[in-house]
Amino acid sequence: MQILIKLIVFFLLTTCLFSKSLDFFVLENGLRVILLEKHNAPVVDVRVFYNVGSVFEKDGEKGLSHLFEHMMFRGSKNVGDEEHSQKIQRIGGTSNAYTSDDLTVYHQKLPSVELELALFLEADRMQHLIVNKEILDKEREVVKEEYRWRYENNPQGKMFLEARKIYYPNYNYKYGAIGKLDDISALSVEECNAFYSNYYSPGNAILVIVGDFNTPKLVEQINTYFSLIPRRKLVKPPFSLYKRPKGKVEATIATEFPTEMTTVSFHVPPAHNVKDLATLEMIGFALANSESSRLYKNLVKDKQLALGVFDYVLINKGSSLMMIGASHKPELSKKIQRSLWKEFKSIKKRGLTETEFKKIKNKLLTSKTFDRYSSSSLADGIGRAYLYSGKPDAYLKELEIYESITQKDIKRVASTFLIKSNSTTIHFVPELKEKK
Known part of the structure; x- marks a missing residue:
């Protein structure tokens, strides 16, 4: 009986959730957009995925993707230092980000009536992020402290970092998103700006929005905020599948x-x-x-x-x-x-x-x-x-x-x-x- 109830719940929820198919389109500047209406609550989740993570980092730049994730909250042309999160919090929403081996994701969850705010904030930092030495030095210290807290002073984290070097001896998953302290300490403003120019372009991003919205109206808003961001030459990340040497x-x-x-x-x-x-x-x-x-x-x-x-x-x-x-x-x-x-x-x-x-x-x-x-x-x-x-x-x-x-x-x-x-x-x- 318990299994039967679970299966009934499974089929009912699946039918309810996916009764409307998602919408997918690409702006002229290359930004890919995926929308899925879901009206069970008056909230929306807005995410921007950038196709860049630690696997794409060069020697001497290990940890740059994660460091840059921090810098994305430090202000853009029309948004002050740390105002991105503050503006979202004021209207009852939350915002955060994460970096993995393969990608970097920025996300906010907010009342659906405030959806336009998230579009404005994400578009502004996609095009007009402020990167300078003061911001870099501050966030560099934050990331170094995170490294010490999560890995150097954490036996479990330290253990997994060491194990990664054995699992992936000749591949960029070796160091994980946290990177290397020496590289983080040596990164320059010029390297950060080049990273931003290469990877934080519309053609290397995916905008995903799920929640309580009207699709035709939202498409117009997305065009308003994102379509005028110039297309930049897409730097295709140097990516290849890992080939493990055979043998125990x-x-x-x-x-x-x-x-x-x-x-x-x-x-x-x-x-x-x-x-x-x-x-x-x-x-x-x-x-x-x-x-x-x-x-x-x-x-x-x-x-x-x-x-x-x-x-x-x-x-x-x-x-x-x-x-x-x-x-x-x-x-x-x-x-x-x-x-x-x-x-x-x-x-x-x-x-x-x-x-x-x-x-x-x-x-x-x-x-x-x-x-x-x-x-x-x-x-x-x-x-x-x-x-x-x-x-x-x-x-x-x-x-x-x-x-x-x-x-x-x-x-x-x-x-x-x-x-x-x-x-x-x-x-x-x-x-x-x-x-x-």
């Missing part, structure tokens, strides 16, 4: 964690391959996502070898990464690894049990359906999926892809990617116990 990789990293940890990671398909990544998500759920997962029951509850287990999938345009791991008692890394590989082998041969398969699929479908009830989640998903796939409606079709996964897919994907020649095993050891 093993490493030990000293950490400040008090317990040992072992992870086995696999390079898996890039972000546009939604079906294989969704299938891997199901496998991760079965292995380590909850107290009912295989590894938790085996390693934590029954054998009491591990203190906890976890799964994680980092989805990126150039190469995604799936990680399965456990924190455990000292000197047990090899036993943990054997248990992990035993489960990988079982899934490759037999798939999931029918109970696991149905439970996990229903759980993911329900969760992702409710995600789409939020204008913010919808806008973010639509923009990211478009940048990854080149298809404006890609995100709206993802639920159908999850629904289509079969046990055959589980075994196929596990057999393709969960193999030793594609594995990176890292044993994280407390510094005091590191073997010299």
Whole structure:
């Protein structure tokens, strides 16, 4: 009965949310626009995606994308220093931004009657951002402090930064969006202005708006604010898919964690391959996502070898990464690894049990359906999926892809990617116990 109720909710919400198709068009200056009306609440989510992230940064510029994200809030021709966020807050909205390996996103959520304000603010900083030494030096110190707080003084962040260098030894995902402190310290105003000119142009941006609006009226407003921004020569980011060298990789990293940890990671398909990544998500759920997962029951509850287990999938345009791991008692890394590989082998041969398969699929479908009830989640998903796939409606079709996964897919994907020649095993050891 519970499964039936979930499925009814899934179909009702899907029908309600997507009864109106989205609109997609391109302005003469190259700005791509995706609109989706959604009238369940008098709010709108406005996002500008720029096709630039840390993967595009040159040597000597590691961290520039993230630093520039901060500078975008420091004023433009018609908006004062930090007034962007202040203006949004005054009318009851919120604004923020984030930088990833592949993209940079600026977003605001606000009452639908104030939608025009967000258009004005985004258009002004797309064309008239102010970049000078005073702003650069202030934001440089903010970012350096963030680096120290999130990574240098954070054992978990520090651990993952070190692991990235092993996962991506010769690829720009190596340092992540935070970059390198030496590069951040040395960046000049000229480099920042060149970055702005190259990447913050209409032809390298996608405007996504989801919420309570009238499409014809909004199209006119978008033309008013954005169409006069000059087209600039598009600097195509130097991008290529990551090609992992074949062969098993093993490493030990000293950490400040008090317990040992072992992870086995696999390079898996890039972000546009939604079906294989969704299938891997199901496998991760079965292995380590909850107290009912295989590894938790085996390693934590029954054998009491591990203190906890976890799964994680980092989805990126150039190469995604799936990680399965456990924190455990000292000197047990090899036993943990054997248990992990035993489960990988079982899934490759037999798939999931029918109970696991149905439970996990229903759980993911329900969760992702409710995600789409939020204008913010919808806008973010639509923009990211478009940048990854080149298809404006890609995100709206993802639920159908999850629904289509079969046990055959589980075994196929596990057999393709969960193999030793594609594995990176890292044993994280407390510094005091590191073997010299």
